[in-house]
Amino acid sequence: MNYSQFIDIRRELHQIPELGFEEWKTQEYLLSYIKSLPQQFIAIDTWKTGIFVKVQGSDPTKVIAYRADIDGLPMEEETNLSFKSKHEGKMHGCGHDFHMSIALGVLTHFANNQPKETLLFIFQPAEEGPGGAQPMLNSDYLKANRPDMIIALHIAPEYPVGTIATRKGLLFANTSELFIDFVGKGGHAAYPQTANDMVVASSYFVTQLQSIVSRNIDPLDSAVVTIGKITGGTKQNIIAEKARVEGTIRTLSLDSMGKIKDRIGNLVKGIEQGFECSASIDYGSNYCQVYNDEAVTGKFISFLKKKSNVKFVECNEAMTGEDFGYFLEEIPGFMFWLGVNSDYGLHSGLLNPDEDAIPFTIDLLVDYLKSV
Numbered sequence: 001m002n003y004s005q006f007i008d009i010r011r012e013l014h015q016i017p018e019l020g021f022e023e024w025k026t027q028e029y030l031l032s033y034i035k036s037l038p039q040q041f042i043a044i045d046t047w048k049t050g051i052f053v054k055v056q057g058s059d060p061t062k063v064i065a066y067r068a069d070i071d072g073l074p075m076e077e078e079t080n081l082s083f084k085s086k087h088e089g090k091m092h093g094c095g096h097d098f099h100m101s102i103a104l105g106v107l108t109h110f111a112n113n114q115p116k117e118t119l120l121f122i123f124q125p126a127e128e129g130p131g132g133a134q135p136m137l138n139s140d141y142l143k144a145n146r147p148d149m150i151i152a153l154h155i156a157p158e159y160p161v162g163t164i165a166t167r168k169g170l171l172f173a174n175t176s177e178l179f180i181d182f183v184g185k186g187g188h189a190a191y192p193q194t195a196n197d198m199v200v201a202s203s204y205f206v207t208q209l210q211s212i213v214s215r216n217i218d219p220l221d222s223a224v225v226t227i228g229k230i231t232g233g234t235k236q237n238i239i240a241e242k243a244r245v246e247g248t249i250r251t252l253s254l255d256s257m258g259k260i261k262d263r264i265g266n267l268v269k270g271i272e273q274g275f276e277c278s279a280s281i282d283y284g285s286n287y288c289q290v291y292n293d294e295a296v297t298g299k300f301i302s303f304l305k306k307k308s309n310v311k312f313v314e315c316n317e318a319m320t321g322e323d324f325g326y327f328l329e330e331i332p333g334f335m336f337w338l339g340v341n342s343d344y345g346l347h348s349g350l351l352n353p354d355e356d357a358i359p360f361t362i363d364l365l366v367d368y369l370k371s372v
């Protein structure tokens, strides 16, 4: 196989990142490549900006699905790469360009070499939000074509190329987005007594929020509350009438997720009373945990341990989220971390994964899918 084409594909996809459910150019690019493959064994379907490609097995006993997410993030790329994002304010900062090119590499192999088992490649939109996995699972296509097993990967900048990390059971956290709008009364900067300042109110809220994980959650039951964005006001000498706080909640247990949301509700009520303002909370999209099936993951780990070019790491759970968890709620399978050796991590504008991981993973997954 000509592996360098998948590096070229990754670079082309890297230049056109699109946000969740807006991945029309990405879909067009993927479809154009998939239609250039031998069509003898494959059937293509689309769902919104996503794509299903079924590769008919020669003597199938099951359907094995492989899912790649296709959306980018709303962030500025800070690398000086010759193939950096051409879409201002958008970047493949979570490696979905790698996920797609690896999937195309594996698909290319099986479009040319019919597999024994039927394979279903799922190119899924909107993983970063608002979530494409759940509606895709409810699509007519997946209702009629339920796979028997499903796998997916996520790039891991902290591991070298050649390392695969995963674990049986819980891999990723439950997540909930968090958006809070505070509304008070604007006014002249010099007359604070006539106004009700939402920059101050939202700042108190963000400070109080820090006590939830440290004081309300069992330290042995990990949780994270991160505020990634605050906006408010219009000008430096106008007291802000409005402020908006945006964040995400991560927990390993659903019980802690409930507790955190209760505490946020109470803190927000306190801010409303204390600052005589009004506030509304929106929990946006929520993802369930990623829970790897014990038996299927165990077999994958045994497969990895027999490979001389793979370093297997049994990792801990991570507080990342992934709507792939919804697939795993209904279909046995697993997700794994793929080492890509970048000095900068996921969601960094400087993320620069090592492309040697692409041919390595195509080969590995082709071998694995032949062995299942």
Ligand SMILES: CC(=O)N[C@@H](CCC[C@H](N)C(=O)O)C(=O)O
Pocket (backbone or CB within 6 Å): 094, 127, 128, 129, 154, 175, 176, 177, 247, 248, 249, 285, 287, 319, 320, 321, 322, 323, 346
């Ligand atoms: C692997 C990864 O980075 N996934 C994202 C998922 C985002 C979930 C949701 N939009 C949220 O922000 O809560 C992550 O940030 O972990």
